[in-house]
Amino acid sequence: MENNIGIKIKDLRLKNKLSQKELCGNFMDRSLLSKIETNVLEPSIAQLKYISNKLCVPISYFFTDLDYNNHLEPDLYSISYLSEMYLSEEYLKIIKKFEIDFESFNKIEDFNKYFYLGMSYYRINYDNDSIKLLRKYINTYEKCNNTIQEANVINFANALNALCKIMLKNSNYIKAEHYLLIGKKYLLDYKKSDSFINFVIHNNLGFVFNNLNKFSNTIALLEGFTTLNNNICYNQIMPHIHWSLNIAYYNIGDYKNSIKHIKKSIYLFKYIDNNEELGRCYMSYINTLRYCKEFNKAFDLIKNYEQDFSDNESMLCKLSLQKIILSFNLNNYEEALNACSKLSYDKLDKKYKMDYCFVLGHIYFLKKKFTKAKNYLKKCEKYYTSENYTYDLILLYEDLYIITQEEKYFDKLNYFKNKHGRRNLLI
Structure with a gap:
């Protein structure tokens, strides 16, 4: 059966003597309904629920050839x-x-x-x-x-x-x-190509490519996709697409485009009022500034974000860790160590706990406190390997090999030296 959802919506709307504006109400834009009725766009489930309620038919009306004017009893199978x-x-x-x-x-x-x-x-x-x-x-x-x-x-x-x-x-x-x-x-x-699921699949492909270190694939896929579909915006998806582009670009060292896309992602998350993802985007923005060694700008951003999230203890902990990482990148190890002692470790999620352990592990290595260094570095080894943080793993295995003189760490060190991976703490 052909997909005539838009035609059915229009026919039923006209039978009910409703204008597009009347059907839309405050729920959706009239131009969006016009695209749905002409089958240019497919309605989301939420939109179909709204439309079916307004037109007094079950959702299944739009997917079958049944005439609900006959009030047939539903076949339960x-x-x-x-x-x-x-x-x-x-x-x-x-x-x-x-x-x-x-x-x-x-x-x-x-x-x-x-x-x-x-x-x-x-x-x-x-x-x-x-x-x-x-x-x-x-x-x-x-x-x-x-x-x-x-x-x-x-x-x-x-x-x-x-x-x-x-x-x-x-x-x-x-x-x-x-x-x-x-x-x-x-x-x-x-x-x-205009369908919601097509946007979802492109977004998820970008995520997968990034995790496979196929950063050029992400850029080719999503830059082309956003250019072809610049007149369509699914607000739930587009900020994630720009975020994937941010990650891909900073992993190939193109910080200008990386910053351009994280700014777009932040703008869109603000627009849809998604504070949780907005907070994660802020972290990515700070990381991008770190990678291009714009340390002062990164510190300024953290200061601004601390004011914006003054009542969010979890976010404040993450921002504190970002300051520690910046100090670590600037070789201000005593400052980083002192800040670590004041951080609420238990309030961090897994990734940030692992970053905390990596920072402490390397600082204790430099201070020749090898037992502490080994314990902290071993805590983040498995997670960093699963996330393919190659640059960090090279330093981690250098430290562990010097501490233990075990050949397995020397082998892993050489393995990651010849492997492409993802950026994390080291720049």
């Missing part, structure tokens, strides 16, 4: 009813229903049943069950003809993105990249 439950976020209801009566589930002929059940498991973090069903959905989709594929490509891309997110939980970036590239290809083939 139809694909349309399954779709409606999923869009209403009744994931446990879907799972419970078909775990109890799997025979009825098998009788549903539409292969999208695997999507809705698999995604329901995904939403409640039952990853193994989700993987089996979503892979079955993907394999079935790829055997379908072009007409069926085109009609279901959005679900297909969402399934691939869900599998990618599951792979990322185990840091399986290669498999995550594989799923995302398939989704990207099909969305392009079926001309869905």
Whole structure:
């Protein structure tokens, strides 16, 4: 079945004698509704919920050929009813229903049943069950003809993105990249570049490329994507895309573009009032200034941010650690050591705890307090390896080899000297 959601919205709006402005109310912009009604853009789930409530039909109306004017009783085992439950976020209801009566589930002929059940498991973090069903959905989709594929490509891309997110939980970036590239290809083939899921997949690909140290891939992908789609802005996604570009650029030493993109990310996070991600962006901005040795600007930013987050103890701890790292980069080791003694370590999250240990480990090494140095450096070794912080690991293994004279540290030192990785503390 062709995707005529926009046409159905328009027809039903006109039947209800509503103008676009009346349907939009204060919830959405009229120009956005116009693009939805002409199938230029696909509505989000939140928008569909709003529109279906205003037009007095269930969400499933927009995905089926049923005439709801006939007031038909829903078929509790139809694909349309399954779709409606999923869009209403009744994931446990879907799972419970078909775990109890799997025979009825098998009788549903539409292969999208695997999507809705698999995604329901995904939403409640039952990853193994989700993987089996979503892979079955993907394999079935790829055997379908072009007409069926085109009609279901959005679900297909969402399934691939869900599998990618599951792979990322185990840091399986290669498999995550594989799923995302398939989704990207099909969305392009079926001309869905304006869709929300296409933006999500490009954003996640940028994240994966950065974690695989494919920084040039991130830049080529996302610079081209933002240029082609500069008239479309999904506010939830675009700040993350600019953030990925910030990380990619500073890892190749292009600090001008790195700063340009982190400023855009900060602006957009402010616009959508996402203070948690805004705080993380501020950290990235400070790091970028460190990498290009703009230390005074970095200290000034920290001072401004301390005022902005004066009532956020967690953020203040992170900013204090940033000052410690700046002192460390400037070789002001006594100042850094003194600040570490005043820091509330327990209030830091894992990454910042590891950075704290690295700083103390190297300072104690320089002070020839080797037992303390070794203990702190060993604490962050595993995490830094998992994050591929190559520059920091080289120094870490130099210190550990000198302290212990163990060959395993000498081997690891040479390994990371010949490996490309990501920047973290060292500049």
